[in-house]
Amino acid sequence: MIIPEEVAKKTDDVYKILVEANQKDHNIWMEYVFLSWQWWFCFILSIIPWVLWWKYRKKESTNRLLLGAFFTIFISMFLDSFGTELGYWDYRYELIPFLPAFFPWDLSLLPVAFLLLVQIKPNISPILKAIFYAFLSSLIGEPFFEWLGFYKSINWNHLYSLPIQFIIFLFGYFLVTSTSFEEVKRR
Incomplete structure (x- = not known):
């Protein structure tokens, strides 16, 4: 074995504890x-924003906009999972108990808010939109879900999210508005 036996045993022991804890968490979730x-609220928040966006989107820009949405989803889920694993925050009501991230927030509310801000008033500065997005998500969204009891901040202050959300919006915005996309040629 390439891994020393002592390391493998310690890893196995920790893994068993994690599996046990996850099983207890899943039992609480089921019960x-x-x-x-709360589960139905999460379900609705996961579906309705996308349905509304799909109905009112700028149809000729759908693919480009979805690229920005998927970028937002990927980064949000990654950072959310990372923060949960590090013990910065926790979620009490999850749509799916197998993800350490808050499904409605990362896969629906943040990306759809991003999409709406990109589409609405396209002549407004992306910096102003990024500030609004960061303020909305960090200082309104996070405290609202904490007040509802869905989210519990442990070692995190909502102000820490401001620059992160600001940067996520700007990267997504410049990805969506980039003119460097090459046209696919068909044979």
Whole structure:
């Protein structure tokens, strides 16, 4: 074995503890969360924003906009999972208990808010939009979900999210508005 036996044993022991903790968490989810009003609220927040965006989107820009949305989803889920694993925050009501991230927030609310801001008033400065996005998500969204009891900040201050959300919006914006896309030629 390439890995020293002592390291493998310690890793196995920690893994067993994690599996046990996850099973307990899943039992709590099945008993208290699944199909509760909080679960249904998460379900609705995961679906309705996308349905509304799909109905009112700028149809000729759908693919380009979705690229920005997927970028936002990827970064948000990565950072959310990272913060959860490091113990900065935790979620009490998850749509799916197998993800350490808050599904409605990362996969629906943040990307759809991004999409709306990119589409609405295209002549407004992306810096102003990024400030608004960061303020909306960090100082309104996070405290609102904490107040509802969905989110619990442990070692995190909402102000820390401001520059992160600002940067996420700007990167996504410049990705979506880039003119460097090459046209695919068909044979």
